[in-house]
Amino acid sequence: MFLTVRELKKSFGGIHALQGVSFKLDAAEIKCIIGPNGCGKSTLFNILTGVLAPDSGTAHLDGTQISGLPAHRVSRLGIGRKFQVPGVLSDLTVMEHMEIALAARDTDGLLLRTLGWRGGRAAILKQLETAGLTDYAGQIASQLPHGIKQRLEILMLVARGARLLLLDEPTAGMTAAETQATIDLIRRINKETGMAILVIEHDMAFVRNLSCPLIVMMRGQVIREGSYDEVRADPQVRAAYLGDHHA
Amino acid sequence: MSYRLLLTLAIWLVLGLMPLALGSWELAMFGQLLVYGIAAASLAFIWGEVGLVCFGQALFFGTGAYVMALTSKGMIPGIPDSAWLGLVLGIIGGALAAAILGGLLFFGVGLRSAYFGIVTIAAAVIGERLATNWRYIGGFNGLLDVPPLPLPGGTDSADPLMGYLLVLSFAFLSWLLLLALQRAPFGTVLRGIRCDERRMLSLGFSVPVYKLVALAVSGGVAGLAGALFAIQFSFVSPAVIGLALSTEILIWAAVGGKAVLMAAFIGALGVKWVEGALSESIGAYWLLVIGLAFVAVIVIFPHGLLGRLLDTGLPKRLRRP
The missing domain is CATH 3.40.50.300 (P-loop containing nucleotide triphosphate hydrolases)
Structure with a gap:
């Protein structure tokens, strides 16, 4: 089970x-x-x-x-x-959100591994494209429509x-x-x-x-x-x- | 490269060319302002990135100053009286003080926002009391005759030009370190923590560890500023560790721009300079004018006077496609 x-x-x-x-x-x-x-x-x-x-x-x-x-x-x-x-995360852009989710996935949120983690523009953009959120990439989260916020939040968990x-x-x-x-x-x-x-x-x-x-x-x-x-x-x-x- | 980053680099260039424009006495005075600038930038790092309003910055600054003075005067048993070692230990001392404070606050009860600020106020007061009453480290009078830092080529930091260039180099290196951390994925995680700690925890980030390390880095840079202060003024006193200086650092960062390193740095230089000019022209009323100006700036410019102008923006990897 x-x-x-x-x-x-x-x-x-x-x-x-x-x-x-x-x-x-x-x-x-x-x-x-x-x-x-x-x-x-x-x-x-x-x-x-x-x-x-x-x-x-x-x-x-x-x-x-x-x-x-x-x-x-x-x-x-x-x-x-x-x-x-x-x-x-209301002050951050959609791309910053995805970076956080991917960092969590790749480093398990461990500090030393995060310090050594390079991040990746390509990986971030790919995730956003798959989820159809590319148009919102540069926007600040607090200004997103309600439904998009929801999708972003779930996308972060999926990506993580x-x-x-x-x-x-x-x-x-x-x-x-x-x-x-x-x-x-x-x-x-x-x-x-x-x-x-x-x-x-x-x-x-x-x-x-x-x-x-x-x-x-x-x-x-x-x-x-x-x-x-x-x-x-x-x-x-x-x-x-x-x-x-x-x- | 964004034009704002170019603007920031241009400021460094101007600071580097100052010795051509100023006489030795003015240069020494100006060099003292840079030390305050480093302290303000160290606060801007945790205030802007992590959202921690820290009234303990002078505690870290003062720890660095005292460790520097004690080491270079050979007053710590078992540690040789080297000024350079004192500088290194001053940085470590500031970082350690911050790590201890952060450890108690973030792991113990998980204090946030205003409560964090209040406890750091208490810590700063305790630090000042401790320094005032501890006779071995000079008590109320502090420590005099802190030797200058010997430099290659037979000179030392007491030489106005060399002293200025030394402080400027350390200011630049501090800025570089803090900026690199801000722009790395580590910085993105810190900003996430500022927005919502609970959410970051539920993504797997050990939030208290991140906050602790950010505060320790900030404390280390503040400790460096304190150590440089000690060799510039060749004395330290309980005033460098107390609440008054902590509050001043907070004002510098707020006036310049609490979220932008260079803005806070210039904020310290600017406020200190205006203070000096005002106290010469209007005497004791300067404090009143500065206070009113501070309130006005906070109300009218929440990002500080230079926060928007000097914001270097997001790193290239996070710019919209």
Whole structure:
């Protein structure tokens, strides 16, 4: 199994954010984690990316334990995270972004290797061309359109060589058209790079259109796994999360 | 080569030709300004690239100055009294002071932004107190009679022309080193860290190590400036290590341009020169005028007076196709 999460638990003071979460993800598989606010999705992502250490339980990527490692080490093992706030390094140009991603890929972010790394204009331009971002090469990231920022952010993770992509609410604040474009982008990346992708989302239209297996979380636990239709038909899920206005 | 880089190189050329235009006394005075310029450029490196507003720059500067003075006067047991060794140790001392401060701040609790600034203020005050109360290193009076740096050909740095050329060479080398780091991929990573540390961590960069090394490089260059100060003035006192000088360095860099090495360098020269001219013409009011001018510059020119003019831009490999 590519990603194996076993009995993860995490509490903050008296709040039990995760109460024993387990699930699995195959290589090159896309899964979507849904659940209401406060169900523990973000805590789970923070543990999987090394921002938080779990109180107990484990997470393994390809047989290597990742839970409890610091963020930069988790990244070196091949987990890329797209943050919820769509974003990029706002003062830098698109080309600088790509240089950072390629430096991370070639040096693993290690300082001495970065000092010796020469960088490469050709490699940067090739990446941008493949992603269709050449026209934006010299632009400052904060001035890019929303959708382009998103694509740049994901392109950085792809270029950096992630094997598992964690997307934290990738369509937050997007129009319907932008949401659809993001779905196409996620599918394309998955197909072209074979990267496994785990998405956190609570926009049900997005979840339906992405049509991938779902993991439903509720109060720090996984309450159901299955396809969109299976999950939707589950009375417990309907009562707990979807509610009448979603049904 | 961009015209802005040419402009910067032209400034170096003018500085190199100064001995033709100035008499020996003016040249010695002008050489002292260059030392402040090096300190300002060292701050611009971490302020502009990494976004660290450091009030500890004088701590590194002062460490370099004291190490230089103590070594060349033969006051450190087991270390020979060589002025050149003192210069080298001064650089190392400044870098080490910065590395220790950075290590405590970046690894311990991961202090950022304003908190980093506040702790460096405290560190500068502690440094000044320490120097004032430590009798062995001269206490309040400091150390007098720091010998000049012997130079090839039988002269030494006390000679106005040789002293000037020595400081100018080190200023140029410091600028070259800092610029090379800024323009290398390493510099791009530092700018990325300035924008978003969390994101850089999640790309695999060990952010605290990068910040530590950047601060140590900055501290080493500030230490070099301090060591050169010690031989130029042939004395050091607690004033070179304290908060007042730290604040001055910050003002020089802000007025010139905090993100551009040459702008900060010229900022130090300019502010110091104006200070001198004002204190001669209007006496004690000079501080008031400088203060008001500083506020005006910060409000009206966020990039400093020369920040835009002297920005060398991105290296060729990162220019748009």
